[in-house]
Amino acid sequence: MLEVYGVSKRFDGFTAVDQVNFAIGRGEIAAVIGPNGAGKSTFFNLITGHLRPDAGRIVLKERDITGAPPHRICLMGMGRSFQRTNIFPKLTVFENVQAAFITHRRRGANFWGLSERLYRTETQALLASLGLTDKGDTLSGALSHGNQKQVELGIALACDPEILLLDEPTAGMSAAETRETIRLLERIAAERGLTLLFTEHDMEVVFSIAQKIAVLHQGRLIAEGSPEAVQQNADVRRVYLGERH
Amino acid sequence: MRRIPWTVVVFIAGLAVPLLGSRFYTFVASDIVIVSLFAMSLNLLLGYTGLVSFGHAAYFGIGAYTCALLMKSANAPFLPSLLGAGLMAGAFALLFGFFCVRLTRIYFAMLTLAFAQIVWAICFKWNDVTGGEQGLPNVPYPDMAWMGALPILGQFRVGDHFYLSALSIVALCFAALRRIVDSPFGRVLTVIRDNPERAQFIGVNVRAYQLAAFVLAGFFAGISGGLFGIFNRGVFPDFAFWTKSAEPLIMTILGGMGSFWGPAVGAAAFIVLNQQITSFTEYWPLTMGTVLIVLLFVFPGGIAGTLMSLVARLRLRTKAEIPSADAPELVKPNA
Numbered sequence: 001m002l003e004v005y006g007v008s009k010r011f012d013g014f015t016a017v018d019q020v021n022f023a024i025g026r027g028e029i030a031a032v033i034g035p036n037g038a039g040k041s042t043f044f045n046l047i048t049g050h051l052r053p054d055a056g057r058i059v060l061k062e063r064d065i066t067g068a069p070p071h072r073i074c075l076m077g078m079g080r081s082f083q084r085t086n087i088f089p090k091l092t093v094f095e096n097v098q099a100a101f102i103t104h105r106r107r108g109a110n111f112w113g114l115s116e117r118l119y120r121t122e123t124q125a126l127l128a129s130l131g132l133t134d135k136g137d138t139l140s141g142a143l144s145h146g147n148q149k150q151v152e153l154g155i156a157l158a159c160d161p162e163i164l165l166l167d168e169p170t171a172g173m174s175a176a177e178t179r180e181t182i183r184l185l186e187r188i189a190a191e192r193g194l195t196l197l198f199t200e201h202d203m204e205v206v207f208s209i210a211q212k213i214a215v216l217h218q219g220r221l222i223a224e225g226s227p228e229a230v231q232q233n234a235d236v237r238r239v240y241l242g243e244r245h
Numbered sequence: 246m247r248r249i250p251w252t253v254v255v256f257i258a259g260l261a262v263p264l265l266g267s268r269f270y271t272f273v274a275s276d277i278v279i280v281s282l283f284a285m286s287l288n289l290l291l292g293y294t295g296l297v298s299f300g301h302a303a304y305f306g307i308g309a310y311t312c313a314l315l316m317k318s319a320n321a322p323f324l325p326s327l328l329g330a331g332l333m334a335g336a337f338a339l340l341f342g343f344f345c346v347r348l349t350r351i352y353f354a355m356l357t358l359a360f361a362q363i364v365w366a367i368c369f370k371w372n373d374v375t376g377g378e379q380g381l382p383n384v385p386y387p388d389m390a391w392m393g394a395l396p397i398l399g400q401f402r403v404g405d406h407f408y409l410s411a412l413s414i415v416a417l418c419f420a421a422l423r424r425i426v427d428s429p430f431g432r433v434l435t436v437i438r439d440n441p442e443r444a445q446f447i448g449v450n451v452r453a454y455q456l457a458a459f460v461l462a463g464f465f466a467g468i469s470g471g472l473f474g475i476f477n478r479g480v481f482p483d484f485a486f487w488t489k490s491a492e493p494l495i496m497t498i499l500g501g502m503g504s505f506w507g508p509a510v511g512a513a514a515f516i517v518l519n520q521q522i523t524s525f526t527e528y529w530p531l532t533m534g535t536v537l538i539v540l541l542f543v544f545p546g547g548i549a550g551t552l553m554s555l556v557a558r559l560r561l562r563t564k565a566e567i568p569s570a571d572a573p574e575l576v577k578p579n580a
Contacts (some may be wrong), residue, residue, distance in 0.1 A: 069447045108449065
């Protein structure tokens with residue numbers, strides 16, 4: 001599905017991501033973990049085209065997407081959510097999700113139709129599956145943090161992705177909201193046959209749903225494999241898990 | 246209770262202005278109608294796409310010169326000249342916008358200003374074509390003899406005839422603008438305004454859409470400029486000067502950029518205030534500045550925004566189901 005070959009990114013001499021190799025197969029659920037500043041967000045931004053790698057290649061569905069602009073990568077079937085909630089605050093919840101349907105299905109250039117009438121049923125159905133039906137007419141900027149995260153997930157799903165990158169999907173959520181979000185993600189991934197790649201601070205979340213874990217430390221990939229293998233890995237225990245115990 | 250179609254009411258009231266029989270009222274009404282199109286065209290960028298242009302007068306000026314030159318020097322008929330004005334302004338917006346949308350925020354604004362000053366300098370210096378500092382005086386009124394043959398319109402003056410055609414053209418432009426902001430394209434613009442970074446990752450080519458909005462705004466500013474040149478009976482370099490770019494910005498803030506009609510309301514308020522205040526005192530800019538400061542602090546939604554939230558509040562109170570404190574949230578900005 002997605003392969004990353006020897007990707008590096010430097011900022012003013014500081015190497016944020018250093019020759020990382022990584023691959024995720026169709027339908028897999030994988031997590032990228034690592035302490036703060038390990039390069040997780042940079043790694044994501046390289047994959048989604050927000051940053052251009054200094055070296056290496058990124059391949060999505062057998063097509064080279066290195067250096068392609070974000071909107072093109074998105075149209076090729078990649079969705080993403082951001083670490084800091086990233087929605088359209090002055091539009092209603094319904095309009096947020098509907099806008100994603102409009103743009104992803106390339107109807108945005110139509111400047112003579114009525115946007116209001118487009119993809120109403122699709123939007124309603126998606127809002128229902130996220131449990132946001134009764135919030136449809138609320139300005140999304142006025143919602144609680146947890147609800148905004150759900151809206152963001154809705155925006156990502158409206159783009160009908162084959163692979164979804166989630167940067168800290170449960171950041172700032174209460175324990176109950178976190179559990180709910182995890183269940184929701186698992187259900188949606190199963191229903192749609194989604195490939196999921198996410199970063200996460202919460203190790204409970206990571207070990208509960210990831211089938212594969214990659215560990216970044218100071219920009220370098222120090223371990224990769226099944227949750228059990230990563231947990232046993234001596235390097236990981238020393239630099240990462242060890243810090244917490 | 247059915248909603249009152251306010252736009253139709255205002256349009257009919259506008260059509261009735263010449264019936265008052267006053268040269269002065271027709272003059273003020275023409276000014277308002279034409280300039281409100283200028284302000285509304287800017288709001289496509291400001292309120293809908295989230296782009297602050299400090300150089301919108303460039304397209305107003307280009308439209309004014311194009312229309313005047315076509316009608317005066319080439320003896321072209323009115324409507325094709327006006328369309329030419331819009332297209333020429335749109336073409337320049339495409340050229341300048343191509344560079345401007347590569348920058349963001351204040352850098353974008355500064356580059357629009359720079360291009361506008363270049364346009365102004367060319368208008369000011371190119372004596373052979375633009376008349377230089379002297380401008381192009383005596384732009385002819387379009388031939389509206391056919392209107393004189395109609396029953397009620399026959400009694401009106403030439404200025405009234407021109408006012409009625411300007412009103413109709415501007416009304417058509419407003420209808421087109423409404424259509425554009427309600428379209429899927431318009432929705433994409435609001436998405437970019439709210440969050441350009443996220444917009445990219447729902448598959449939006451942000452720069453391409455910003456450029457399209459820039460060209461459309463330039464086109465309508467050009468139409469407005471073309472009409473204004475005729476109304477003003479002359480076209481001068483300061484049509485493209487930076488102070489002219491500030492006017493639609495002030496009008497939009499005055500009227501409220503959060504609502505579709507805000508800039509038109511602001512244009513009307515600006516022109517009427519200007520007329521009224523200059524008849525009392527020469528300190529018109531001082532008064533306008535004070536009004537703006539008060540407005541920004543007390544009514545940040547502008548005149549139209551404040552009225553709309555007031556209406557929403559009243560509606561709620563009559564329903565008396567939801568506490569009125571929730572009312573402001575019901576007013577959606579430009580969605």
